[in-house]
Structures are given as structure tokens and as C-alpha cells.
Amino acid sequence: MVDLPDQSKLRESIADITRNTVEVISPAELAAKLAEGRPLRIKLGMDPTAPDLHLGHTITLKKLREFQRRGHTVIFLVGDFTAMIGDPTGRSEARKPLSPEQIRINAETYQQQVSRVLDLSRTEIRFNSEWMNQVDTRKLIEIAAKLSVARMLERDDFEKRVAQQEPLFLHELLYPLVQGYDSVALHADVELGGTDQKFNMLVARDLQRDYAQSPQVVMTMPLLEGLDGVRKMSKSYGNYVGVSDQADDMFGKIMSIPDKLTSRYFELLTDLTPDQKAAINSGATHPMEAKKLLARLVVSEYHGTTAAETARNYFESKFQRREVPDDVPVFKLSQTLWVCELMKQLHFASSTSEARRLLSQGAVRVDGHTVSDMNFRFVPGQHRILEVGKRRVARIQT
Numbered sequence: 321m322v323d324l325p326d327q328s329k330l331r332e333s334i335a336d337i338t339r340n341t342v343e344v345i346s347p348a349e350l351a352a353k354l355a356e357g358r359p360l361r362i363k364l365g366m367d368p369t370a371p372d373l374h375l376g377h378t379i380t381l382k383k384l385r386e387f388q389r390r391g392h393t394v395i396f397l398v399g400d401f402t403a404m405i406g407d408p409t410g411r412s413e414a415r416k417p418l419s420p421e422q423i424r425i426n427a428e429t430y431q432q433q434v435s436r437v438l439d440l441s442r443t444e445i446r447f448n449s450e451w452m453n454q455v456d457t458r459k460l461i462e463i464a465a466k467l468s469v470a471r472m473l474e475r476d477d478f479e480k481r482v483a484q485q486e487p488l489f490l491h492e493l494l495y496p497l498v499q500g501y502d503s504v505a506l507h508a509d510v511e512l513g514g515t516d517q518k519f520n521m522l523v524a525r526d527l528q529r530d531y532a533q534s535p536q537v538v539m540t541m542p543l544l545e546g547l548d549g550v551r552k553m554s555k556s557y558g559n560y561v562g563v564s565d566q567a568d569d570m571f572g573k574i575m576s577i578p579d580k581l582t583s584r585y586f587e588l589l590t591d592l593t594p595d596q597k598a599a600i601n602s603g604a605t606h607p608m609e610a611k612k613l614l615a616r617l618v619v620s621e622y623h624g625t626t627a628a629e630t631a632r633n634y635f636e637s638k639f640q641r642r643e644v645p646d647d648v649p650v651f652k653l654s655q656t657l658w659v660c661e662l663m664k665q666l667h668f669a670s671s672t673s674e675a676r677r678l679l680s681q682g683a684v685r686v687d688g689h690t691v692s693d694m695n696f697r698f699v700p701g702q703h704r705i706l707e708v709g710k711r712r713v714a715r716i717q718t
Contacts, residue, residue: 330355333354336386338350340542341539343540345522349535350510350539353509353537359391360387360393360509362384362387362393362394362395362509362512363506363508363510363511363512363536364380364396364511364512365397365402365499366398367402368399368400368403368418369555369556372555372562373430373562374554374560374563375544375561375563375618376543376544376554376560377563378437379588380512380513381438382437384437385437385439393444394443395445395506397506400424400427400448401447402498403423404423427447431445433563433564436621436622448498448505451502452498463501463527466527467527471526472496476519478493499523500523503521508524508528509534509536509537511536511537512541513539513540513541515540517540518538521538522538525538547573547682547692548692549578549580557692558679558681558692561574561618562682567619567627567628569683570615571631571632572688573682573690574614574618574619575611575615575635575688575689579607582600582614585618586601589614589617589618590614600613612632615632638688648713648714649666649713650716652718653698656699656700657697658697659679659686659696660675660694663675663708669708678709679691679693680694683708685706686706686707687703700717700718701718
């Protein structure tokens with residue numbers, strides 16, 4: 321049972337819970353639900369579209385953890401049914417649906433990775449196939465009748481595709497409908513999600529009203545920019561730091577982010593106090609040292625302080641002091657070469673497709689910096705060390 325707060329404690333609780341959120345719809349509704357003094361049902365849904373969760377996901381997972389520590393019921397919803405549709409959010413074309421086997425494999429890894437943030441003994445882990453597999457055609461028509469096509473086309477990416485005469489398929493219109501119905505099935509009081517999920521979460525509010533439920537509060541969370549410093553961190557873009565990455569790889573990837581992102585990563589990924597963050601942002605700390613502190617804090621959270629210190633030492637010896645083993649292969653290169661072709665020639669990848677996969681997984685580093693650009697070209701004289709994974713290293717000479 322959650323203690324019934326007085327007004328001053330309620331305001332303080334709301335301020336804490338909404339910190340680092342982008343938007344809350346609506347603060348008054350959140351206050352009213354918290355004032356009931358009961359454990360609220362807090363929902364976060366993720367589709368298992370790839371095996372790895374990344375640091376961008378942890379921003380929302382940590383907010384879920386805040387609710388959990390306050391005694392509320394948190395629900396981690398694995399969208400195994402919606403993954404078969406493919407989330408059209410931010411897409412200019414339809415996603416390719418995943419096979420049931422791919423979804424099953426990915427979903428298994430999600431539970432293990434979520435345990436790094438949430439207390440699984442106090443977490444409801446649900447799959448939306450539980451209820452959607454029971455929805456027959458009659459029921460689906462009943463749900464679909466709750467929303468108009470005009471309402472669906474208010475969604476930006478749908479509207480743009482229609483305006484640009486790009487194909488918009490009927491099954492894609494079902495995605496926000498099914499995600500919204502998940503909240504009905506779970507009787508969600510609050511749903512968390514990235515800003516790109518706002519439309520889907522608002523659809524859930526509409527459906528809950530139609531099913532005589534109190535509409536959920538929507539809390540949108542910021543999207544974290546990826547290693548390229550431009551696009552959001554995404555498995556699709558290959559610019560992400562995976563929660564399950566090895567400590568050395570996680571440390572090295574964070575060290576590769578643009579300097580301009582360091583303060584934002586501190587704000588969204590660490591638990592430093594406002595004063596500590598202000599001191600770092602003041603410029604008194606050298607950018608390199610600030611980034612190493614950031615990397616150490618993040619790696620410590622997922623691998624422990626000992627692993628973080630080992631990763632820092634590894635980074636400093638290998639990339640700052642350039643302590644590359646003398647016995648690594650030396651490859652003579654007289655002109656620029658596509659990195660995928662270079663990996664094949666060094667036998668670091670057996671094919672172009674494998675080389676591309678390694679790039680997308682963040683396993684390729686050039687002079688200590690992670691490379692995810694599929695078109696990256698190795699320039700002799702400018703680039704010197706190529707690493708693939710933790711054991712394949714080559715020194716490139718002209």
C-alpha cells in the first residue's frame with residue numbers, strides 16, 4: 321500500500337517523478353491518481369525488434385524504477401504481438417515484420433537486460449500476445465470502431481506519407497490501435513514512452529475512455545542522441561551503446577561521443593547531483609576527463625566499479641598512450657579503401673554482409689573511435705589502427 325501523501329509531500333513527489341520528463345498529460349490527473357494513495361499501474365512497452373536494449377532505453381527504464389521504489393506496480397510489456405506488425409513510428413516506409421522465432425529470441429534477452437535496472441521480483445513482465453491472440457475478427461472490428469481514420473491520420477509520419485503519396489498500409493494503422501488497447505487490457509494508470517510514442521499513448525487514453533476506464537497519464541521521455549551525435553540512439557541506425565555490451569566496448573563507445581553531448585549524457589544517464597553536473601558543465605573539468613568520468617559512471621552501473629576501472633585503464637593504455645601490441649598484423653595501404661573491403665582483406669570479416677553487421681553492432685573502431693558509418697573509408701596516413709571486436713587488431717601503414 322502506498323502511503324496517502326499530504327499536499328506538500330504530494331507536490332514534492334510529483335516534482336521528483338516528473339524530473340527529466342519532456343511532457344506530462346496531464347499533471348493534474350497525475351496528482352489526482354497519486355492522491356488516491358494506492359499503488360498505480362505504470363506501463364512501459366517495448367517491441368523486441370532486436371536482441372539488445374541500449375542506453376536510450378534506460379532513461380525510461382530508470383523512470384519506471386523510480387515508480388517501483390515508491391511502491392507502485394510497474395509493468396514491463398514485451399510487444400511480441402505488435403512486433404509482428406512493425407512499429408511505423410518515424411518511418412517513411414513500412415517496416416518488415418519479424419518472424420515469431422526472431423521475436424522469441426529477442427524477447428528472451430530483454431528480460432535479462434531489464435533486470436539490470438528493475439527489480440524483477442517486483443515487476444510484472446507481460447506479453448501483449450496474451451490478449452491479442454484471443455482477439456477475433458469481431459473484437460478487432462469493435463476496437464477499430466472506436467477511432468476514425470481522420471484521427472489516425474493526425475499522426476505526423478502517416479500524414480507525411482499520404483501527402484507524399486508514399487504507401488501507407490492498413491496493418492500500420494492497426495499499430496497505434498493495438499498499442500492503445502494494451503493499456504485497456506492492463507488497466508494502466510500511467511504510460512511511459514519516448515516523445516516519438518506520444519500519439520500511440522494518446523490513442524490509449526481515447527480507448528480507455530471508450531471502455532469506461534480512467535484515461536492513463538502519459539509521460540513522454542527525452543530521446544537520447546546516438547554515437548553519431550545527430551540521430552536518436554537506435555538499433556536500426558547502429559549508433560547505440562548496448563546495455564549488454566562488454567565493459568571495454570561500452571567505455572570505448574561512450575568515449576567516442578561528440579563533446580557537445582557529454583553534458584546531456586551526464587544529465588540523462590547518471591545520478592550525479594545538480595551541483596556536480598553544474599561543476600562539470602562549467603568547463604573546469606577537461607572535456608577528456610569529463611568524458612572518462614561519464615564512461616566510468618555508466619560502466620559501473622552495468623558492470624561494477626572494478627570492471628569500470630579496468631575498462632578505463634584499457635582505454636588509456638590502448639588509445640591515449642597508443643599501446644598497441646607489437647605483434648599485430650601490419651597492412652600496407654597506398655590509397656583510401658572502404659572499411660568493409662579492408663576488413664575482408666585482413667580476414668576480419670568473411671564477407672561484405674558480415675562486415676556491415678559488425679559495423680551496425682558497433683564492433684568496429686578506428687584509432688579508438690567506434691565507426692558505424694557503412695560508407696566509411698580508411699585513409700592511409702590519417703588512420704592507423706583498425707580494431708574489430710576485442711581480439712582483431714591491425715596496424716595500417718603507407
